[in-house]
Amino acid sequence: MACIYSEQSGHYNFAAGPAMLPTDVLAQIREEIQDWRGSGLSILEQPFTSSAFKQLMAETDADLRALLEIPSNYRVLFMQGGASAQFGLLPLNLLRPGQGADYLESGHWARKAIAEGRRHAPVNVIASGADQDFTALPSPAHWRLDPLAGYCHITSNETANGLQLQEFPALPVPLVVDMTSDFLTRPVPVERFGVIYASTQKNLGAAGLCVVIVRDDLLQAPPAGLPAAFSYAVQAEQQSRFNTPPTFTLYVAALMLRWIKQRGGAETMATAARQRSALLYRYIDGSDLYHCPQKIQDRSSINVCFQLADAGLTEIFLDQAELCDLTHLRGHAAFGGVRASLYNAMPVSGVQQLVDFMADFEQRHG
Ligand SMILES: Cc1ncc(COP(=O)(O)O)c(C=O)c1O
Known part of the structure; x- marks a missing residue:
């Protein structure tokens, strides 16, 4: 059977992720898959320790900082494992033994973060949209915050149930946000957050990279049991090159940042x-x-x-x-x-x- 509707002209991918890429970005990837920046090597073949790739990482860091107006007391980390890995890495990196964290239960992805967080630390749900089938967000006026929490976790955009926080309150504890689905779709007050994290396969290119923006004072020595590759402090110190970063995905993110900047x-x-x-x-x-x-x-x-x-x-x-x-x-x-x-x-x-x-x-x- 063919399309009954005759006015159709283009192909549009409405997937939740990985998402569509701009055609000009795809064209550039096609070109550079053969020869990247005149090096005679494909972008896929570049060693992550080469000066050209280090330069690309520095440009990516600088573009992110410029686009989001990230203050100088924040580190930008390029990590693997997706936002789902961060669900477990946040309590491991940010909490002291026995310390708990606050979570806003706003929908499907917040629930995932809560379930994973609970495997590592006491979790206090400050408010939930469950009683309204996650069709509305609990107002910040009703959040039951714990002043001793190590952080308060929110999901800025609930990808599965279509809700988005319009404002970010200033809180006495570090505000941690999963920005996976609306990262770089609007300006945000970075200085209000302790940590911002986002997988890149929706607004910033391909799958395999998670950008983590973390305030300096939250970096602490990796606790026992946390692999060094997943320690914010270790990756910050080693400029996200403690181990091989996802080079191709980083390259696509760099192209997307330039695309956003040009627009x-x-x-x-x-x-x-x-x-x-x-x-x-x-x-x-x-x-x-x-x-x-x-x-x-x-x-x-x-x-x-x-x-x-x-x-x-x-x-x-x-x-x-x-x-x-x-x-x-x-x-x-x-x-x-x-x-x-x-x-x-x-x-x-x-x-x-x-x-x-x-x-x-x-x-x-x-
Ligand atoms: C808001 C949000 N958080 C986390 C994730 C999980 O990301 P990943 O699959 O990269 O772990 C998704 C994926 O759709 C998401 O939309």
Whole structure:
């Protein structure tokens, strides 16, 4: 069967991650896979100890610092194991023996962080959105903070259930944030955080790298049992070269940072994110077939989650969308429905094509 909807023109990947990359970044990768910076070697063949690769790491650090206005008392670490490894590494790196941590239970990914955190330390859930099926964020006014906690962990954007924190409170304990799905999609007040961490496969390129931005005073000697490669202090001291960093993914992240910089930086990314998501939410809110259960003020500008009034139509919708090159729109297994992930590389034309498809589908099935 072919695409029934005739207006379709491009192929857009709405996957939650790894996500689509800009076509010009892909073209540059294609070129440099053969010969990187005139070295006669592929980027895949570069030793991480070469001066050219050290230069690339220094440029990546500098670009991140410029784009996020990272103060000089923060280290930028390039680590492996994804954000999921950080769920366990945070308590191991930041807490003293017996010390606990606060966690905001805002959705699927916060729950993962909590479950893993609990394996290493006492966890205090300061507030939960579970009683509202994670369709709204608990207001900071209701967070039950422990003044003795080693840190307070939040998830800035819940990728699976489409919620995004709009503001970050100043807290008496270090604020630690999983920014995996909205990293570099908007400016953030870095000085409010003790640690910011984000896997790169959504807004910053390929899978295999986790950027960890950590305040100097939180670096402590690795406790017994923590492998040195996963110690923030060790990697900070060795400029993320204690062992081989994920060189190719770092290179793609460097290209993405340049791409973001050329377009005007985090503020421009935020404007684009608002524009893309507003287009989609506006259509959903005006429709009888689709609805978005998330509370309006807490809706994510990155992962737009919605349901069809007749749940039986969801599979047909997803199948037809795939045929029309609008791919990977299936909602997260825990929440069902449809999810459109609109990361930095998604052009507004992709969202427009999705909205046109949805309108056509509604006419045929509404
Ligand atoms: C908010 C958030 N945190 C953590 C993760 C896990 O990242 P990784 O698979 O790189 O460990 C994801 C993945 O989708 C995510 O969206």
